[in-house]
Amino acid sequence: METILKVRNVSKSFGGVEANKEVSLEIKSGDIVGLIGPNGSGKSTLFNMICGIQPIDKGEVIFEGKEISKYNVSEIARFGLLRTFQETKIYSKMTCLENMQISYKTPQDTLMSFFSKISQNVIKKSEELLDFVGLYEKRKLKAGDLSFGQQKLLELAMSLINGPKMLILDEPTAGINPTLINGIIDRLKKANEEFNITLFIIEHNMQVIMGLAKKIYCMNHGKILAQGTPEEIKNNKNVINAYLGAV
Ligand code: ADP
Ligand code: MG
Numbered sequence: 001m002e003t004i005l006k007v008r009n010v011s012k013s014f015g016g017v018e019a020n021k022e023v024s025l026e027i028k029s030g031d032i033v034g035l036i037g038p039n040g041s042g043k044s045t046l047f048n049m050i051c052g053i054q055p056i057d058k059g060e061v062i063f064e065g066k067e068i069s070k071y072n073v074s075e076i077a078r079f080g081l082l083r084t085f086q087e088t089k090i091y092s093k094m095t096c097l098e099n100m101q102i103s104y105k106t107p108q109d110t111l112m113s114f115f116s117k118i119s120q121n122v123i124k125k126s127e128e129l130l131d132f133v134g135l136y137e138k139r140k141l142k143a144g145d146l147s148f149g150q151q152k153l154l155e156l157a158m159s160l161i162n163g164p165k166m167l168i169l170d171e172p173t174a175g176i177n178p179t180l181i182n183g184i185i186d187r188l189k190k191a192n193e194e195f196n197i198t199l200f201i202i203e204h205n206m207q208v209i210m211g212l213a214k215k216i217y218c219m220n221h222g223k224i225l226a227q228g229t230p231e232e233i234k235n236n237k238n239v240i241n242a243y244l245g246a247v
Pocket of ligand 2: 043044045
């Protein structure tokens with residue numbers, strides 16, 4: 001498998017707090033990788049730097065062989081690396097289908113791009129993706145009338161419309177009713193399998209991440225504490241001491 005994302009010696013401080021200290025990791029194309037660790041260990045900061053929300057103090061992020069640290073969130077999204085759920089904002093007064101069309105990005109925002117959003121191709125693609133997340137029947141309903149879990153599924157469909165190569169997800173199941181968690185997880189798995197989208201996921205629910213990820217990184221105090229298969233991580237003494245013992 002080819003490497004899709006490489007993080008090399010990335011550091012970030014907020015005042016005196018060293019949120020990330022020389023973090024390095026590597027993700028293979030088509031993989032599902034988890035990131036765990038105690039609260040405040042630097043997970044979200046790492047994701048923010050990868051997707052361009054926060055500037056990096058030191059180090060570099062390489063996506064498909066390209067150094068992306070100097071680009072902003074929307075430029076990085078256009079390269080195919082997207083942080084989902086945070087960046088995809090739904091418009092509650094618009095229908096599901098309209099939300100999908102709005103998410104469709106053209107190379108430039110011009111009058112022509114407005115017409116391309118309403119083209120038959122984009123409508124067809126939108127309907128297919130709504131079907132993929134199980135919302136085809138609800139395509140003409142206002143997004144605000146969906147349940148919270150259904151809105152999450154809509155957001156997932158919206159982040160898929162531009163054909164991302166990699167999604168990074170910061171606690172995708174947080175705040176979701178336990179009965180809907182499986183729905184989200186199933187669709188993420190399917191997006192990985194059917195569209196070959198690489199997934200990098202911060203997740204507190206150990207059952208979820210152990211069942212989903214092929215490889216897991218554990219952070220502690222701004223550093224990578226351990227990496228390995230779910231089985232290796234579950235049995236790693238340092239991980240148990242720093243994190244799993246407290247879960
Ligand atoms: P995690 O996602 O693992 O819970 P974070 O990356 O959110 O951890 O936070 C790591 C550390 O950086 C914490 O001590 C947190 O308080 C601090 N931190 C994160 N973001 C900011 C910020 N924007 N300003 C100041 N401190 C921050
Ligand atoms: Mg966090």
